[in-house]
Amino acid sequence: MEHFLGLSGVLFALGFYGVLARRSAILILISVELMLAAVSINFITFATYLDPERFTGVIFAIFAITIAAAEVGLALGIVLRLFRDRGTSNVDAADELKW
Amino acid sequence: MLSRLPLPPQLDRTITLGAVLAVGVALPYVGVVLVLAAMGTLSVAAVVFWMLAAIIVAGACGAVFSNHVVHAALSLVIAAMGIAGIFLLLASEFLALVQVLVYGGGVTILLLFGLMLTNATEDPLVTDGTQKPFAFGVGLAMGAVIVAAMVGSTWRAGEPMVVPFAELGVRLYRDFGLPFEIASLVLIVALVGAIAIGRRDQDGDVS
């Protein structure tokens, strides 16, 4: 069981690194997806191993996946719009406001 | 035959890199895991786990370190498929299915469309920012803390139990009906919002 949790920890950290290091909005989104995937591994592991009711974690993971997908859609809409304004999807180009 | 195909030079580099990684990292790794399994130290499930873990971490590294946006998106698919395998290993087939459908299908297509529409592949600025070393340090520290906390805790683990499919549906739609309905509102918000924001307006608006 610790193996699964360790794997999810590694994934989460990789995603977090990606968020910090990447400058392209779409690549940041990909990193956020990795973090959310780590979350669903966690939930399923706990659900299988130690929840006497067994279900809550699985259901939580279903919701997490759904929301993650919706978030990608919404964020891409915003990226698209910014791209039309600026001609790039790079967050460094979004510098009109002090970052 | 292969040499006569008009392959772009960066593909050559990708193939070389892939081969080097495969021979240098993947083969020894698989070898070690298989030898341990043959010696009886690892069970079959553990062998499967370590294989999947390698695939996932490799995919995640590709998604996070690759400088080519399309490669990063496709690496995410590899990682997501590996995670679906982990779900199977944890005996939740339904989640594995959902994972394949949503990540392998939906999210990837969406990301690729996003890449196409924003011409991100031609963007010269996809290279990472200057805060890379700092980010690396933070990521490493974070990973160490999380893994330490995970492995260092003694969980009240029982025997792993299979999640029955039918009962899951009952729980999802009956007991958790309320969050389910609210989640549908979240999806409406995302849908309406993405359309309203992304739509090109007819008249002489800025966007």
Place this chain on the structure above:
Amino acid sequence: MSEVVQFNYSLLVPEYVLAVTAGVVLLADAFRAELKLGRGTVPWMVVAGAVLTVLASIVTAGRTGEFAGLFAVDAFTTFFRVLLAATLAVVVVGSHEFVTKHIRHQGEFYTMLVFATLGGTVMAASRELLTAYIGVELLSFSLYVAVSLAKRDPRSGEAGLKYVLLGGVASATLLYGMSLIYGAAGSTSYGLIAEHLAKDSEGVHMALVLGLAMVIAGLGFKASAVPFHMWTPDAYEGAPLPVTAILSATSKAAAFALILRLFAGPLLPVLRDWQWMIAVISLLTMVFGNLIALQQTNIKRLLAYSSIGQVGFMLMAVVTMSDVSASALLLHLGGYLVTNLAVFMAVIALYNQTGSEEISDMRGLAESNPYLALVIAAGLFSLSGMPLLAGFTTKFILFQAAASGGYLWLVSIAVIMSTVSLYYYLQVVRQMYVLQADGSLIDPQSPDVNGPRWRLTATGYVVTAGLLAGVVFVGLYVSPLAVAANRAAAALFS
């Protein structure tokens, strides 16, 4: 599945009203031409829905209970239902003019505001982590969209992008923390979590502390506490003004509702593990928020940092978690909301006239529109905690509660920071009252420098006057709000 699950749908009436309002508004706007509706109809539908929600919450306040163990309706829920729906009504009344001028997709815009309110009430009512999380996402998604909907302003999309990316990271962190708490307690229901954590959490202590830290980071982001505040100034500045008002009111109130629900309920048994984290965050938040506010030149950014400072004060009451400090926190939240909305509505009215957000462009306002200058000045004084106004009374009670909780050092820093905040609020007042539009001192002999006098619209008058009255009323006669806050806090701990 042995236990009987209660499905009492009548408990959810205010939420139904909000959801139906959102749907009707969306459809009515889409078919506006066919239905022959004027451009002004849609905002009034939203206002009607919000008022109905307030009424429904008050009428059904006596019916308490739980829905399927997920959703609790008690005095605490009612408090936030009324607060959030009233905020929605006020913002829409005060800004419909602005929206008509600056937002193309009116229907979508108002729908997002309604859904944000709904998300807030769900967060306030949650009895279980999954419901809480979905509420958080409904609120955040609506605000991501609303922030980026001012398509004529290039800053809006940029603010939206930063908000959605950082928000995604924050919700992933929050979710990871929730998963660890689920793992440590074996359940997502608040009651069961409290039970398990009270019994024994020794073995999973490390994971639990990590989970707490991640939940605090995620919620701290939503409440914009330092060091998770990076998005706040940018989102505030880039967002259209009414959304900035909602961000500073609904989003904060809902975040604090969930913080109270979580930390006064399931996480209370492990108080010692999270108390120091929140104390540190509270300290950082009030110091940095107030110090950075000193150098702002844009009124939205100034209000962003000042609201960060306020969050620091409110977090103090979370540190000394008890029914007294929870009640003080709710009271201060109410007072802060009224005051903040008064300032924002006045700034929106000003922006409709001048089209500028720079503080230096507020010069001479005392001459060109003395009434509006009075509202802004009163609001800012109340935020800084001047006597006779709402901010003083509620802040005083808040500080008292925190001090009696034993965190005297934190309170003394809060008092110092409160004084610092007076300085930058006074800067704004100085621009309005002491300087003329050309930068010289006010001279009654040359009144034309400030431009002609101008008047607010009727709705502008009504809404600012109502809020100003509210600020003074709460300042002079705090007990009605205090009774409501007390009841809500009691329900929280029962």
